[in-house]
Amino acid sequence: MRKVAVVGVAQTKxxxxxxxxxxxxxxxAATEAIQASNLKPxxxxxxxxxxxxxxxxxxxxxxxxxxxxxxxxxxIPTNRYEGACASASMAVRDAFMWVASGFYDxxxxxxxxxxxxxxxxxxxxxxxxxxxSRYEFPSxxxxxxxxxxxxxxxxxxxNIPIKKLKEQMAIVSVQSYKYGMxxxxxHLRKEVKVEDVLxxxxxxxxxxxxxxxxxxxxxxAVILAPExxxxxxxxxxxxxxxxxxxxxxxxxxxxxxxxxIKARELSSKRAYDMAGVGPKDINLxxxxxxxxxxxxxxxxxxxxxxxxxxxxxxxxxxAAIGGKVAINPSGGLKSKGHPIGATGAGxxxxxxxxxxxxxxxxxxxxxxxxxxxxxLGGDATTVVNxxxxxxx
Amino acid sequence: MRKVAVVGVAQTKxxxxxxxxxxxxxxxAATEAIQASNLKPxxxxxxxxxxxxxxxxxxxxxxxxxxxxxxxxxxIPTNRYEGACASASMAVRDAFMWVASGFYDxxxxxxxxxxxxxxxxxxxxxxxxxxxSRYEFPSxxxxxxxxxxxxxxxxxxxNIPIKKLKEQMAIVSVQSYKYGMxxxxxHLRKEVKVEDVLxxxxxxxxxxxxxxxxxxxxxxAVILAPExxxxxxxxxxxxxxxxxxxxxxxxxxxxxxxxxIKARELSSKRAYDMAGVGPKDINLxxxxxxxxxxxxxxxxxxxxxxxxxxxxxxxxxxAAIGGKVAINPSGGLKSKGHPIGATGAGxxxxxxxxxxxxxxxxxxxxxxxxxxxxxLGGDATTVVNxxxxxxx
Numbered sequence: 001m002r003k004v005a006v007v008g009v010a011q012t013k014x015x016x017x018x019x020x021x022x023x024x025x026x027x028x029a030a031t032e033a034i035q036a037s038n039l040k041p042x043x044x045x046x047x048x049x050x051x052x053x054x055x056x057x058x059x060x061x062x063x064x065x066x067x068x069x070x071x072x073x074x075x076i077p078t079n080r081y082e083g084a085c086a087s088a089s090m091a092v093r094d095a096f097m098w099v100a101s102g103f104y105d106x107x108x109x110x111x112x113x114x115x116x117x118x119x120x121x122x123x124x125x126x127x128x129x130x131x132x133s134r135y136e137f138p139s140x141x142x143x144x145x146x147x148x149x150x151x152x153x154x155x156x157x158x159n160i161p162i163k164k165l166k167e168q169m170a171i172v173s174v175q176s177y178k179y180g181m182x183x184x185x186x187h188l189r190k191e192v193k194v195e196d197v198l199x200x201x202x203x204x205x206x207x208x209x210x211x212x213x214x215x216x217x218x219x220x221a222v223i224l225a226p227e228x229x230x231x232x233x234x235x236x237x238x239x240x241x242x243x244x245x246x247x248x249x250x251x252x253x254x255x256x257x258x259x260x261i262k263a264r265e266l267s268s269k270r271a272y273d274m275a276g277v278g279p280k281d282i283n284l285x286x287x288x289x290x291x292x293x294x295x296x297x298x299x300x301x302x303x304x305x306x307x308x309x310x311x312x313x314x315x316x317x318x319a320a321i322g323g324k325v326a327i328n329p330s331g332g333l334k335s336k337g338h339p340i341g342a343t344g345a346g347x348x349x350x351x352x353x354x355x356x357x358x359x360x361x362x363x364x365x366x367x368x369x370x371x372x373x374x375x376l377g378g379d380a381t382t383v384v385n386x387x388x389x390x391x392x
Numbered sequence: 393m394r395k396v397a398v399v400g401v402a403q404t405k406x407x408x409x410x411x412x413x414x415x416x417x418x419x420x421a422a423t424e425a426i427q428a429s430n431l432k433p434x435x436x437x438x439x440x441x442x443x444x445x446x447x448x449x450x451x452x453x454x455x456x457x458x459x460x461x462x463x464x465x466x467x468i469p470t471n472r473y474e475g476a477c478a479s480a481s482m483a484v485r486d487a488f489m490w491v492a493s494g495f496y497d498x499x500x501x502x503x504x505x506x507x508x509x510x511x512x513x514x515x516x517x518x519x520x521x522x523x524x525s526r527y528e529f530p531s532x533x534x535x536x537x538x539x540x541x542x543x544x545x546x547x548x549x550x551n552i553p554i555k556k557l558k559e560q561m562a563i564v565s566v567q568s569y570k571y572g573m574x575x576x577x578x579h580l581r582k583e584v585k586v587e588d589v590l591x592x593x594x595x596x597x598x599x600x601x602x603x604x605x606x607x608x609x610x611x612x613a614v615i616l617a618p619e620x621x622x623x624x625x626x627x628x629x630x631x632x633x634x635x636x637x638x639x640x641x642x643x644x645x646x647x648x649x650x651x652x653i654k655a656r657e658l659s660s661k662r663a664y665d666m667a668g669v670g671p672k673d674i675n676l677x678x679x680x681x682x683x684x685x686x687x688x689x690x691x692x693x694x695x696x697x698x699x700x701x702x703x704x705x706x707x708x709x710x711a712a713i714g715g716k717v718a719i720n721p722s723g724g725l726k727s728k729g730h731p732i733g734a735t736g737a738g739x740x741x742x743x744x745x746x747x748x749x750x751x752x753x754x755x756x757x758x759x760x761x762x763x764x765x766x767x768l769g770g771d772a773t774t775v776v777n778x779x780x781x782x783x784x
Contacts, residue, residue: 001493060524061521062474062475062476065475065641066524066526066641070641074641076638077637077638077639080473081471083456083457083471083472097489097493097495098489101489101494101495102393103393129452129453133458134413137451247456247467248467249466250461253461262467266467267469377454377457378457
């Protein structure tokens with residue numbers, strides 16, 4: 001297997017409802033990524049695209065074929081991946097394998113979504129179809145409700161008073177908003193304090209508005225190449241040294257205690273094993289904070305903090321820049337935004353830019369060598385983790 | 393790259409509207425494929441699933457995660473592929489690469505759809521979103537109209553009187569119905585004569601009812617393994633020796649003459665080149681006859697017959713069993729049926745069963761050594777071709 005590097009990345013601003021089509025949004029990210037890689041569209045040999053709601057948001061299925069043709073990549077193979085929020089991460093992981101295997105030398109991977117354009121109510125209702133249609137959807141629950149229940153179960157398991165957990169969750173959100181203030185491509189850029197979180201309106205108890213990420217419009221793209229090609233294209237190659245994925249299926253498959261997502265524990269282990277590193281080696285991580293409680297569960301599931309202790313870690317600054325592991329210096333889904341089928345590629349974008357030292361002061365993780373992504377599709381349905389290392 | 397074999401295949405009966413969910417339909421095919429491969433669910437290391445309309449037909453997105461957990465394949469990576477009708481072929485091709493690369497030893501690939509359950513009117517309208525939302529969908533055209541136009545353009549290009557072309561197309565359909573009569577897993581099993589086709593109601597001139605394939609419910613699954621593993625599991629391994637894919641994007645990207653689909657010509661060339669064979673070496677082909685005219689275009693695009701001559705070839709029996717290349721001995725999409733996201737895996741099922749000599753008399757291609765699949769997603773959007781060879 002060949003070493004695979006990311007040679008160029010790009011991301012649109014993640015935003016609320018805007019006027020570009022998915023084809024146009026993808027073009028913005030993909031074209032910039034191709035240019036950043038010192039390549040032309042004709043150099044791209046295959047393209048892998050994550051997209052979840054395109055059929056619903058603008059009546060365009062199989063968007064990848066139109067998006068790729070639109071940027072001048074003619075008659076190449078292109079796949080659409082759908083694994084709920086993990087879609088773009090699936091796309092990047094598959095692209096990684098096609099390059100690692102020696103079959104393709106230059107592959108474009110990314111994702112695009114117009115979730116904000118749908119409006120929160122319709123997007124929430126539509127996206128609920130990505131929970132289990134047998135046992136979850138018919139109960140009337142949507143994802144905020146699922147994660148609210150996980151918060152209660154987590155609090156009970158570790159004897160954390162719900163008031164205390166709410167404060168910890170608020171700190172998670174406040175940190176994300178803080179970093180997002182320094183990210184010009186973030187969707188929600190504003191200063192939010194703990195008391196603002198606790199005063200914001202209740203979405204699904206104990207989760208309040210500022211515990212929940214927005215639906216966003218946006219696209220992100222990355223270009224992958226094998227080591228020898230990468231070295232010709234950039235003097236700052238970032239290698240994908242580990243990639244893991246697992247699907248648990250319905251949340252109920254987790255057994256007696258739902259908040260420990262087996263798919264994440266297995267996926268991150270697979271990524272660590274491939275990379276030959278462990279949680280202590282990770283300098284920064286973009287993880288799937290669709291809700292503030294989700295950050296806590298993810299950070300524990302990947303092994304950054306002891307189970308039941310991640311909230312404390314955020315309180316102590318251990319999840320901040322300068323702490324044990326810098327979590328979501330982009331602002332995360334909470335502030336940077338969550339264009340569902342593009343989110344995983346947006347995480348790779350952030351890690352690569354961080355490892356290259358190319359992000360704004362105020363959110364730069366100085367000296368970072370190894371970064372990790374974590375994308376959760378559905379509730380426990382699918383997790384993809386990737387580990388990237390600076391290669392110069 | 394390792395040699396990759398299909399070690400077991402299964403397909404549900406393709407049918408009209410039925411009561412099983414997609415998770416249940418997929419289970420039927422996948423479980424049978426696993427058993428046919430002398431494996432257990434725990435042996436499956438990854439699963440790749442094609443599905444197009446599940447969000448619409450039964451309100452279940454990201455169906456792959458639930459489908460795979462349901463059959464006892466716990467916590468493995470699983471992707472959903474959406475490339476319109478080519479979805480399952482994408483899934484099989486990606487699975488092929490993961491095995492060829494040495495990363496996984498045993499992978500499940502397939503597809504599932506409940507297109508018939510939606511009803512023809514709703515499925516037609518919904519599936520029209522898989523044409524170009526910029527230039528095609530807004531015109532009000534749906535796929536029958538697109539292929540009707542291609543038929544007129546084809547007739548004009550090669551100076552074939554439309555009455556003559558209609559007779560040739562009728563012969564294409566009659567042959568498919570004839571073979572489908574011998575296929576217990578086919579959706580539409582009835583004797584249809586040329587005059588029946590020409591008397592059937594007009595869908596989009598010149599295409600009549602019997603020129604058009606049905607929407608079907610169904611699932612298909614295949615198990616892939618590298619040569620050494622395959623030899624332990626079966627004494628009849630069928631190798632995937634070539635796999636090509638290409639996306640042209642919108643139909644208008646074909647340039648001045650729309651019916652020659654560049655994606656197909658490139659995709660099949662890529663498959664031939666990888667396999668080291670040409671059109672003359674293919675004993676049988678399952679090709680994408682969503683409409684009778686589509687059979688003619690596909691057979692020419694893959695190089696089986698001269699451009700403008702495929703209709704004559706069908707008239708002379710050159711596309712029949714015993715002719716130059718046996719086309720659609722399963723009954724094809726016309727008779728076997730078209731469960732959109734499962735169709736490509738159903739084609740692989742048929743080729744494998746044929747090469748093993750395990751199909752019913754009346755449609756067996758005796759002595760066949762090399763078979764080919766051809767799946768068209770959208771109008772010109774995406775084509776996937778695979779070439780398989782018996783390996784004993």
